[in-house]
Amino acid sequence: MNDHPDRAAALADLPDLLLPWYDEHKRDLPWRKNTDPYRVWISEIMLQQTRVEAAKEHYVRFLSALPNVRALAECPEERLFKLWEGLGYYSRARNLQTAAKMVAERGFPHTAKEWKALPGIGDYTAGAIASIAFEEPSPAVDGNVIRVLSRLLGDGRDQETLKGAFAEALRPAYPAARRGDFTQSLMELGATVCTPASPQCLLCPLLSRCETRGDSLPQKREKPPRKMTDATLFLFRDGERVALCRRTQGVLRGMYGFFMLEQSMDAEQAAAFLREAGVRGFSLGAPAAHRHVFSHVEWNMTAYPVLLSSPTDLAEVCSPVCTPPEWLDKQTVAREISLPSAFRWCLDLT
Ligand code: SF4
The missing domain is CATH 3.90.79.10 (Nucleoside Triphosphate Pyrophosphohydrolase)
Known part of the structure; x- marks a missing residue:
């Protein structure tokens, strides 16, 4: 297994490889119509624990009922839960509204650090919103991205160990423009091509660089029993x-x-x-x-x-x-x- 001491160098040309592929193959998803921070934020919270297909319909319904941050901040709780019905993990909706009240008062944060200060937002979500909505070079490393990079670099350590290492290694790879698209291209590759069980390596824009070409990396840490x-x-x-x-x-x-x-x-x-x-x-x-x-x-x-x-x-x-x-x-x-x-x-x- 490769330890890749200089991951940053290995990742430097990812934007050149991924952005053209993303332009051609990205899925048409309702939250990709524009990069308005409210829309990006709602989509990232919904996608935290819900599959894309399940989130799509809810997202459209939610946005038409609560089209802006003020409407969300002022929505009665039971109506909010009704709009959230089917997505599960209702604490997300509760946190979303608490954060919306703060944003309605102070305005939208711009940086990942500021987003992370809001309830319900961790490293991944903060990085995703700041890069997609504000073009900040802030990596968003979730399970999809860890899988792509661990296979690309042949690094099979467990996900928790890799998460921080990959976030640091990705930061300098961010391009001068289209930073949000770069974040999304990595997520998209993990979701549609470098999938957990059957990666489609022959369709992958990273094939020529990939150390493993389909190995089932990274290692999974055993979950404690429920x-x-x-x-x-x-x-x-x-x-x-x-x-x-x-x-x-x-x-x-x-x-x-x-x-x-x-x-x-x-x-x-x-x-x-x-x-x-x-x-x-x-x-x-x-x-x-x-x-x-x-x-x-x-x-x-x-x-x-x-x-x-x-x-x-x-x-x-x-x-x-x-x-x-x-x-x-x-x-x-x-x-x-x-x-x-x-x-x-x-x-x-x-
Ligand atoms: S070549 Fe295969 S294993 Fe490597 S990154 Fe692409 S899809 Fe994943």
Whole structure:
């Protein structure tokens, strides 16, 4: 394996190789229509944990509902979550709005360092926005770029080690003009040609320079196993109303969901819990099971439909992980409430 002490020299002519290729092969994506900082910023946040194809439609909808930073700063939180629905990782939307309030007051930052001071923005996103929207020579090194460079240079060390090294080595390679396009050309090559499982080396503009030509570099660091959590959900229904809670801790904190206890319960235990919480006149439907995988946690859920025969106050039904259930009519839930996908499957059971 090559250690490449002088990576900067090895990367110096990347712009000459990549920019012509990018001009010919770049995908037509909605956030590439112009380099307005607001548009670039929204796209980079959406793409942090969402695939390009999934983000496209959401991006267009989001931009037409909230076309500028002031509209985002002033958007009611529940409407913002509704617009974010389907993208997951709602903390991104929350951070985006906190940052939008700061930007609406002070104006857009220009440098990567200034962008990084905003909530929800790390090295990669800061580098991407500053180079694409402001032509700063600031590298944006994500998994795609690490893969391209580790294969190009034959450096198979693990991603975390390579990240900082590649950011430093790339900085002097930035051209005098078209810096944003250079950033995007590297990302684009990783996303469309130098893909994880089957790189298309014969179509690659870097083929003649590539040390590995398709080796499965870089090494992946083993991820720690996900935390498994058993959970019981109660789907309270009362005619045309359903009862929702807000998560008070852990993953999805602050989001709407169904009443949940982080323990498994059979039907007998579930009924006993409801009786002890003072719920009367209920019938328990057949339970349904569902598994939801987050990045670090996995929920194994069992949901019990709970049909109530008369209007019932559920204020005494308590859980350590959510607020007591509150009644909402089903149409309001469908129209106005953003229900994370970890809970949305339950709607069919209510
Ligand atoms: S030649 Fe192949 S392995 Fe090397 S950078 Fe191009 S696509 Fe990746």
